[in-house]
Amino acid sequence: MNRRLLQIFSGSSSARAVVRSFLSLPSFCGVLLLLAGFSGCERQPPELDLAAPGQGVVSGAADPQTDHQAASLVGWERWEVHSVDGQKIGYSHVDVQAGMDGGWVCRAEDQMVLQRGGSKMTHHVLQQTTLDRDGRLLELSSTLGNGAAETVTTASPQGGQLLLQIRRSGQTTQRQIHWEKGNQGPLAVPFSLRMKPLKPGERRHMQALLPVSYQLGRYELVAEGLEPVSLLDGSSAPLLKVRCRLTIDPGTEIKTDYWVNEAGEIVKSWTPALRLTSYQTDEATATAEISMDKDFLLAAAVPLTGQLADPLHVSEVHFDVRANGVSDQNSMFAIPAAAGQRVSSLSDGQALRVSVSAGWDGEATLPDVSSADIEPNSLIDFQDSRCEAFLQQAFQKYRAEPFVAKDTADGVQKMARLVQQHIVHKDYSRGFSTAAQVAADRTGDCTEHAVLLAAMLRSQGIPARVVAGLTYVQTVDGPAMLYHMWNIAYVDQGWIALDATLGASAPASRIALVTTDLSSGNEYECLQPILSVMGQIEIEILEASE
Structure with a gap:
């Protein structure tokens, strides 16, 4: 366990479990993959000064290119190295070759390694996209390795829809999203800048498929002017500053700063919300061994003012959530209502009041x-034989104890305790395992607790969802809110929040950011609401009740 964490809450075993399990959803590493994904998708700057409407506007990467411009990408190879607070965490590599009819075949590799609670966690993505001569996506295939799990995604546009197939642990999930002819693939930003470099004062828009989460995002690029920029080797060079605003559905905006050379190549990027810096470099520098001397468990902590005397047993907490100095004050972050959670805007328009209650909620707006x-x-594969074996043993224990109806608040809390007892090995090296994998190897952290409890509940016909958000943790630097995952179950015509890492109902010392049924088979979709607040908020505890 990380020495920077205090064993709080009277040192109870359940308290140690939640401390071990926070930040275990693939949020931080997954967000970094989204931000650093495939050499040019980094985002998240300070305030964005847009050019005047209609001034210097140029079209996006969907514009037809001349043969000379299109040919300029064939043979293009690019390496990038990524670091957080000066600690190298990974690299990206892109290689472009000629395709059919003047198009391209683009192969991209992205690898990141983080130390989490003393464990090494590796995300590795191999992706191939086929584009037509105008940069439009024809097909995509991607393999994501995340600890012990591997996910294969394929996509192709057909009849105004992008058809996606996600294969994982022998199961295939299909989904589709609306797809317009001008939409771009995951490499839209670096390709657009490389094919048609921006000039100071110009603005460009494009809509593109995001890596890893495979959702549509809308990019707005604004070129400012030349400025001296420090480079990886310590030298300085005049580069064009380009500010980027990425919008992922209403309420989620992410920004970054790029510095681009005359050829339109991104030489450097900076993500202040995650303190993430990326540089263009060579293969040897990019792939050099990473010395992990920094633990990233606390890197995404949300600053917190105020303290809770007994966080595991608090029944009601009122939080004020406010934008910090990094966020764009003109873009209000979003926190949703959830089971046991009510949200309202404060009079100044710059903060939200989040009131959280433990226990059953019959009026949740879900x-x-x-x-x-x-x-x-x-992901919640309770019909898998490995999960069925666990369920059989677990319900034997359930029946051996005093009778409690399963579809009640007491019954679902009893199931949370059985899941807690089953997962005996805590392991940060994996990202997000399926319920069957967790049932078989009895290993994981809060994401594994959440998917296994969801499987157990659903096997009994009890509606269950997973929730990603923030939970209170006391560190040696003081209290903070850290990323965590738990469940909600629908019983007695209402929802109750459960935390299987505690083996009980979830206390009120939490803030939900997203609630999902995980039906898409892609856990990275959970990241969108987290992206809207990560590195951009600070929290104050106003009042708490035991």
């Missing part, structure tokens, strides 16, 4: 229960 909350999927 989507109605649907078949997706009960059915198995590629």
Whole structure:
């Protein structure tokens, strides 16, 4: 366990479990993959000064290119190295070759390694995209290695839809998203800048598929002017500053600064919210061994003012959540209402009041229960034989104890305790395992607790979802809110929040950021609401009740 963490909450075993398990959803590493993904998708700057409307506007990468411009990408190879607070965490590599009919075949590799709680966690992505001569996506295939898990995604546009197939642990999930002819692939930003470099004062828009999460995002690039920029080797060079605003559905905006040379290549990028810096470099520098002398468990901590005397047993907490100095004050972050959570805007318009209650909630403003909350999927795979074996043993224990109806608040808390008892090995090296994998190897952190509890609940016909958000943790630097995952279950015509890392109902010392049924089979979709607040908020505890 990280020495920087205090064993709080009277040193109880359940307290140690939640401390061990925070930040275990693939949030931080997954967010870094999204931000650094495939040499040019980094984002997240300070305030964005846009050019005047209609002034210096140029079209995006979907514009037809001349043969000379299109040919300029064939044979293009690019290496990037990524670091956080000066600590190298990984690299990206892109190689472009000629395709059919003047198009291109683009191969991209992205690897990041983080130390989390003394464990080494590696994300490795191999992606191949086929583009037409105008940069439009024809097909995509991607393999994501995340600890012990491997996910294969394929995509192709057909009839105004992008059809995606996600294969994981022998199961395939299909979904589709609306797709317009001018939409771009995951390399849209670096390709657009490389093919048609921006000039000072120009602005460019494009809509593109995001890596890893495979959602659509809208980019706005604004070129400012030349400025001296420090480079990886310590030298300085005049480069064009380009500010980027990425919008992922209403309410989620992410920004970055790029510095671009005359050829349109991104030489440096900076993500202040994650303190992430990326440089163009050579293969030897990019792939050099990473010496992990920094633990990233606390790197994404949200600053917190105020303290809770007994966080595990607090029944009600009122938080004020406010934008910090890094965020764009003109773009309000979003925190949703959730089970046991009510949200309202404060009078100054720059903060939200988040009131959280423990226990059953019969008035939660959540989507109605649907078949997706009960059915198995590629992550909550309770019909897998490995999961069925666990369920058989677990319910034998359940029946051996005094009778409690399963579809009650007491019954689902009892199931949370059985999941807690089953997972005996804590391991930060994996990202997000399926319920069947967790059932078999009894290993994981809060994400594994959450998917296994969801599987157990759904196997009994009890609607269940997973929740990603923030939880209170006391560190040697003081209290902080850290990323965590838990569940909600629908019983007695209402929702109750459960934390299987505690083996009980979830206390009120939490803030939910996203609630999902995971039916898409892609856990990285959870990251979108987290991206809207990561590195951009600070929290104050106003009042708490035991």
